[in-house]
Amino acid sequence: MLTMVFGSFIAGSSPEGSAAIAYPVFTLLLKIPPPVARNFAFAIQSIGMTSASLLIIGLRVKVEWNYIRFVTLGGICGLVFGTFYVVPLISPVMAKLFFVSLWLSFGIALWRENSRPKRYVFESIQHFNSKDQLRLAIFGLIGGIISSIFGTGINIFTFCLMTIYYRVSEKVATPSSVIIMTIETLLGFFLHVIILKDFSQESFELWIACVPIVVFFAPLGAFVITKLPREGIARILYIILIVQFIGAMIVIKPSVNQILMCAATLIAGLGLFMYLAKLKREADPK
Structure with missing residues (x-):
């Protein structure tokens, strides 16, 4: 219960779904089988994140609809x-270590960008064109594969692109990512209950x-972000990503090879996100 209090609040207030909290706790601490944890994540997010999305739309919170x-x-x-071709091939422990290492590298890159004296941000994707459509669809495709493994992932993965490359404000990108994960989680729930029948x-x-917990705390998280400044939302995200990484290290107790994989992922992720940050789009101030 306590896990879902924190998880659902984070799901509504950040680009991380509640599965980012529930999945490692359930699989690593409570020894719940990964398929059960993943299916539960889709099910519970179908309630919590739908409630958060309805609040976001009802309050007319600014979102990026092209995104x-x-x-x-x-x-x-x-x-x-x-769901059909990747999940059967993945080791849950290695996948989780990759997951937390990649997102930590994003958090470091975003902190670096926000620490600059003048960081220009926008409330929408500037000069949106067909290349942007393709780029977003490709990132969505990869994010969808990540979500099929953990029950979450497309939201934070594409949030990286929005904030680092497109320089869209965290205050806009966060509620937008909540709506994206809501749609994704409803489809995932449908797939496992109706098609695969493995719920x-x-x-x-x-x-x-x-x-009863998530239907209250997820919308509460979504409401809180409407009251926070952009920098405050970013700080919350930094804390979540750091705690998530440290928690995985403590619980999993990775081997030397797994630590090397984490280090390689962290370095590669930093390289990717810093490269995206350096790219200049037509709309960027010179």
């Missing part, structure tokens, strides 16, 4: 492909127990 449309298009394809009794019981 939402084209990432969702790619994400649907990625989720379906990943276990254990997942169902966990879901029913946690619904």
